[in-house]
Amino acid sequence: MDDVLVFAASPPRKPRFVPFVAAGVLGPLALVVLALWFGGQARQVDGNRAIVRAAYEKRHAAAELLRELAEAEAAQDGFVITGNPMLVGRYEEARVKAAQDVAQLDELYVGHPEGSARIAGVRALIGVRFQGMTEVIRLRQQMGAQAAVARITAGRGLVQTDQARAAVSALVEAEEQAVGARVEFVRAHKEAAQNFVWTLVVLSGVVLLLGLWALWRGRIHRYRVERRAHREAARLRAIFASTTDAIMILDPRGRIEAVNAATTRMLGYAPADLLGRDASTLLDVADGEGSFHDRVGLADGRLIHPNWLDRTVRHRDGSSVPVDIALGLMPLPGELHIVAAIRDISERKALERMKNEFVATVSHELRTPLTSVVGSLGLLRAGSVGTLPAPAYRLVEIAENNSRRLIRLINDILDIEKIGSGRMHFERQPIDLVKTLERAIEDSRGLAEANGARIELAVPKGRTMVRGDEERLLQVVGNLLSNAIRFSPEDGCVRVVLTSNNGQAIVSVEDEGPGIPPEFHGRIFERFSQATGGGPRNGTGLGLAISREIIIAHDGRIWFGKAENGGARLSFALPLIQHAMARKSERPIRILLWQQQAGMAEALQAMLEQEGWAIDCVDTAEAVVEGAQSGRYHVLLVEHAWPDASRREMLRSLRQEVATRTLPMIILSPRESEGDAEGARGGGGRADAAATRDMVDWIATPIDAARLLEALRRAIDLSAAVRPTILHVDDDADMLEVAAAALADQGIVVHASSLASARALLVEQPPDVVVLDLNLRDGSGLDLLPELLRPDGTTIPTIIYSAEDVLPAVTRQVDAVLVKSRRSLPSLARTIRRVLASASVELETP
Amino acid sequence: MTTPIKILCVDDDPDIRTIAVMALGLDPGIQVHAASSGSAALVVLRGDDWRPDAVLLDVMMPGMDGLATLAAIRALGGYEDLPVIFMTARARKEDLDSYREQGATGVIVKPFDPLHLAEDVRALVESRR
Numbered sequence: 001m002d003d004v005l006v007f008a009a010s011p012p013r014k015p016r017f018v019p020f021v022a023a024g025v026l027g028p029l030a031l032v033v034l035a036l037w038f039g040g041q042a043r044q045v046d047g048n049r050a051i052v053r054a055a056y057e058k059r060h061a062a063a064e065l066l067r068e069l070a071e072a073e074a075a076q077d078g079f080v081i082t083g084n085p086m087l088v089g090r091y092e093e094a095r096v097k098a099a100q101d102v103a104q105l106d107e108l109y110v111g112h113p114e115g116s117a118r119i120a121g122v123r124a125l126i127g128v129r130f131q132g133m134t135e136v137i138r139l140r141q142q143m144g145a146q147a148a149v150a151r152i153t154a155g156r157g158l159v160q161t162d163q164a165r166a167a168v169s170a171l172v173e174a175e176e177q178a179v180g181a182r183v184e185f186v187r188a189h190k191e192a193a194q195n196f197v198w199t200l201v202v203l204s205g206v207v208l209l210l211g212l213w214a215l216w217r218g219r220i221h222r223y224r225v226e227r228r229a230h231r232e233a234a235r236l237r238a239i240f241a242s243t244t245d246a247i248m249i250l251d252p253r254g255r256i257e258a259v260n261a262a263t264t265r266m267l268g269y270a271p272a273d274l275l276g277r278d279a280s281t282l283l284d285v286a287d288g289e290g291s292f293h294d295r296v297g298l299a300d301g302r303l304i305h306p307n308w309l310d311r312t313v314r315h316r317d318g319s320s321v322p323v324d325i326a327l328g329l330m331p332l333p334g335e336l337h338i339v340a341a342i343r344d345i346s347e348r349k350a351l352e353r354m355k356n357e358f359v360a361t362v363s364h365e366l367r368t369p370l371t372s373v374v375g376s377l378g379l380l381r382a383g384s385v386g387t388l389p390a391p392a393y394r395l396v397e398i399a400e401n402n403s404r405r406l407i408r409l410i411n412d413i414l415d416i417e418k419i420g421s422g423r424m425h426f427e428r429q430p431i432d433l434v435k436t437l438e439r440a441i442e443d444s445r446g447l448a449e450a451n452g453a454r455i456e457l458a459v460p461k462g463r464t465m466v467r468g469d470e471e472r473l474l475q476v477v478g479n480l481l482s483n484a485i486r487f488s489p490e491d492g493c494v495r496v497v498l499t500s501n502n503g504q505a506i507v508s509v510e511d512e513g514p515g516i517p518p519e520f521h522g523r524i525f526e527r528f529s530q531a532t533g534g535g536p537r538n539g540t541g542l543g544l545a546i547s548r549e550i551i552i553a554h555d556g557r558i559w560f561g562k563a564e565n566g567g568a569r570l571s572f573a574l575p576l577i578q579h580a581m582a583r584k585s586e587r588p589i590r591i592l593l594w595q596q597q598a599g600m601a602e603a604l605q606a607m608l609e610q611e612g613w614a615i616d617c618v619d620t621a622e623a624v625v626e627g628a629q630s631g632r633y634h635v636l637l638v639e640h641a642w643p644d645a646s647r648r649e650m651l652r653s654l655r656q657e658v659a660t661r662t663l664p665m666i667i668l669s670p671r672e673s674e675g676d677a678e679g680a681r682g683g684g685g686r687a688d689a690a691a692t693r694d695m696v697d698w699i700a701t702p703i704d705a706a707r708l709l710e711a712l713r714r715a716i717d718l719s720a721a722v723r724p725t726i727l728h729v730d731d732d733a734d735m736l737e738v739a740a741a742a743l744a745d746q747g748i749v750v751h752a753s754s755l756a757s758a759r760a761l762l763v764e765q766p767p768d769v770v771v772l773d774l775n776l777r778d779g780s781g782l783d784l785l786p787e788l789l790r791p792d793g794t795t796i797p798t799i800i801y802s803a804e805d806v807l808p809a810v811t812r813q814v815d816a817v818l819v820k821s822r823r824s825l826p827s828l829a830r831t832i833r834r835v836l837a838s839a840s841v842e843l844e845t846p
Numbered sequence: 847m848t849t850p851i852k853i854l855c856v857d858d859d860p861d862i863r864t865i866a867v868m869a870l871g872l873d874p875g876i877q878v879h880a881a882s883s884g885s886a887a888l889v890v891l892r893g894d895d896w897r898p899d900a901v902l903l904d905v906m907m908p909g910m911d912g913l914a915t916l917a918a919i920r921a922l923g924g925y926e927d928l929p930v931i932f933m934t935a936r937a938r939k940e941d942l943d944s945y946r947e948q949g950a951t952g953v954i955v956k957p958f959d960p961l962h963l964a965e966d967v968r969a970l971v972e973s974r975r
Contacts, residue, residue: 368862375957378960378961382872382961384872
């Protein structure tokens with residue numbers, strides 16, 4: 001267990017208070033009860049002592065009484081015999097004391113009815129006896145000794161004395177019995193108390209032992225927990241310290257709280273220089289405005305982008321280190337910290353560079369000798385050094401074909417390598433697939449003729465516009481054609497069919513060959529896979545794999561099937577783009593002409609009107625900028641603007657402004673030099689230049705009408721391709737119509753009058769901005785909000801345009817809220833422009 | 847069309863030079879001279895007896911490479927607008943873009959098709975006239 005690093009899944013639990021309170025109350029309560037019990041025992045001992053003392057006093061008093069009785073009898077007898085009056089005094093004294101003893105006994109037996117009754121008997125007997133003795137003494141004094149002796153002899157004095165003695169003895173005996181019983185009781189009680197005390201001692205001992213044991217256990221447990229925590233901390237410290245990735249712990253404000261050794265190595269700072277510093281001053285993450293958590297993309301307790309690839313960190317010496325940064329959450333009590341693991345990728349970058357360089361060099365080194373081989377063979381075969389004899393010709397042909405195959409293989413391997421490393425770039429722009437197919441067929445004609453195959457092409461009328469990299473799509477069609485030709489029988493026909501359906505352009509290439517063997521179906525698009533048996537084996541085995549990658553990169557799909565005649569059919573589909581000419585009725589084509597000399601507009605007017613296009617003519621730079629920003633125009637036609645630097649600068653800025661960069665520009669220049677167009681294209685980064693390259697065209701003057709028309713058509717297509725699509729959802733047909741007219745200059749307006757049709761349109765043609773009414777026939781427009789996403793998952797800018805009140809919570813989810821009325825249409829148009837510009841929608845293909 | 851197009855072909859590889867000269871020679875309307883290095887090409891251009899209409903220039907050459915040669919040609923005086931067509935086996939998109947940016951009129955990718963070389967060169971030169 002200790003060998004595995006265990007992370008507690010949950011934080012430690014706080015001890016509960018209640019048991020301690022219960023023990024605190026019950027313990028003292030038990031002690032109080034015990035104290036009360038001991039108090040009771042003490043009182044009982046006192047009672048016993050009082051009882052014993054009382055018994056002693058009673059016996060003492062009884063003995064005194066009997067002694068006084070004997071004293072009195074002796075005094076009486078002495079007086080009778082001697083007549084000494086002193087003895088009468090002694091008698092009297094004994095009589096008084098005896099009375100006192102009886103009174104004392106009486107007192108001692110208060111509350112004891114039985115005892116009191118016995119005392120009453122004793123007192124009566126004593127009284128009678130003393131009465132007899134007093135009588136004898138009176139007779140002796142008055143009548144002499146004779147009479148007294150006679151009285152004693154005749155009397156019952158001795159009997160009375162015995163009776164009195166017996167009564168007192170009985171009293172004493174009873175008392176002794178009572179004391180004996182008491183002693184017996186106390187002895188018995190003492191034993192019980194002793195047992196109880198022993199039990200208590202044993203119990204206390206047990207409790208004490210249990211308490212000590214529990215204390216020990218708690219102490220040991222705490223020790224183990226602390227030891228484990230210490231070991232885990234030591235391990236984590238060791239990992240933290242020894243990992244080669246730099247690790248930073250950032251507090252909720254983005255300041256560095258802890259760093260490991262690798263961080264100091266990577267950044268060149270001492271730890272003390274890093275702690276407390278704002279991480280974004282060093283890392284190429286979380287720049288910009290807002291709180292640190294907002295900047296790193298922390299939402300709902302999780303990081304939206306935990307991995308920041310291909311970033312840089314700043315070294316102390318000012319250099320940049322290329323890194324990948326992985327962010328993780330570190331929830332500490334009350335605060336959310338962030339852990340940044342920073343990996344130095346300089347070496348990987350260098351390796352990548354070396355690999356690219358190596359691939360480029362190898363391809364160069366392979367191609368150079370092949371150039372000589374293919375060139376020589378080609379020239380030989382073409383008869384440039386004289387006609388070859390037929391067998392020699394055949395051999396040269398074989399050599400040339402195989403050299404070409406080697407070239408294809410090198411090219412394909414390079415392509416696959418590019419695809420694998422994600423470096424295949426596509427310059428997508430609006431292209432007419434019909435033309436692409438025609439070019440591809442033209443390129444493959446030689447191969448077809450060599451294989452004795454024909455190629456037929458069937459395309460729909462007009463143009464079929466898709467957004468794509470024409471060279472790469474040519475490569476795909478070329479691959480499909482090459483496969484079809486190679487598998488065609490002699491005099492076979494390869495059919496290329498272009499159709500469009502459901503927003504997709506579909507190209508199919510069919511041959512009359514044996515079809516694709518079923519066992520090959522599963523891996524037809526895999527690299528280096530070629531069908532075995534039957535077919536020719538001079539392909540590279542990479543063509544379909546490359547084609548699939550290219551088509552996928554164009555958001556299309558590629559698949560295979562069986563032609564009606566049993567041959568193979570390979571098809572691909574690409575999404576169609578909107579065709580401006582097809583939408584002519586929705587928005588008349590308007591051209592803005594910036595003329596330098598009068599008369600140009602008139603010259604063009606007639607030609608353009610034939611096409612149904614309108615032309616507006618301006619001659620100041622301000623008017624050009626205003627016109628370009630209005631969004632009304634499809635094309636800007638500039639009459640020879642060079643070499644005036646300020647005009648050139650103005651056109652260049654039009655290319656860079658978000659609002660005007662999508663307006664295609666045609667420059668009419670007397671000198672047939674691309675330099676003019678390059679001038680307008682210039683500025684911005686390289687990516688920018690690539691994106692705008694096709695937005696600028698040039699036409700030599702004097703104008704060739706056919707060339708100008710073609711350039712204009714292409715520009716209008718481009719304009720349509722890059723014009724934003726506005727999806728307006730409203731169930732009021734009048735409003736849709738009025739809004740369409742008001743918004744026509746802002747983009748292509750698409751209508752939906754219900755949630756259902758809006759959903760269908762979202763899939764078919766994702767808009768660039770949505771104008772949303774809330775009160776719809778089949779529900780609330782709010783239901784649509786979560787679905788307003790582009791295919792890449794980002795949110796489509798949305799403007800609520802409704803007569804209903806909108807809650808602030810909803811307002812926060814959308815880009816703007818406007819109250820629906822005809823008067824607010826101009827402000828809706830402005831809002832759409834603002835939303836599109838601020839979203840900085842890249843309308844050109846990246 | 848009676849005056850032939852004069853092409854100066856520059857490549858350090860004698861095999862390729864031979865093939866290029868022969869391939870261009872397939873077009874009777876093209877007159878070719880060959881040079882084995884950038885400096886040799888400059889010698890030809892400095893002379894007055896044969897002024898080419900275009901230069902077909904290999905990019906990777908020892909010593910003065912194609913780009914350096916191009917810059918030297920532009921600096922010669924009188925050749926600012928001379929079409930210069932690069933020949934290269936380094937045909938990555940970024941390479942091609944950079945050649946165009948540095949002033950190449952066109953690029954012919956090696957291995958070229960000897961049967962179409964003359965046609966391609968003629969098209970590039972004529973588009974510049």
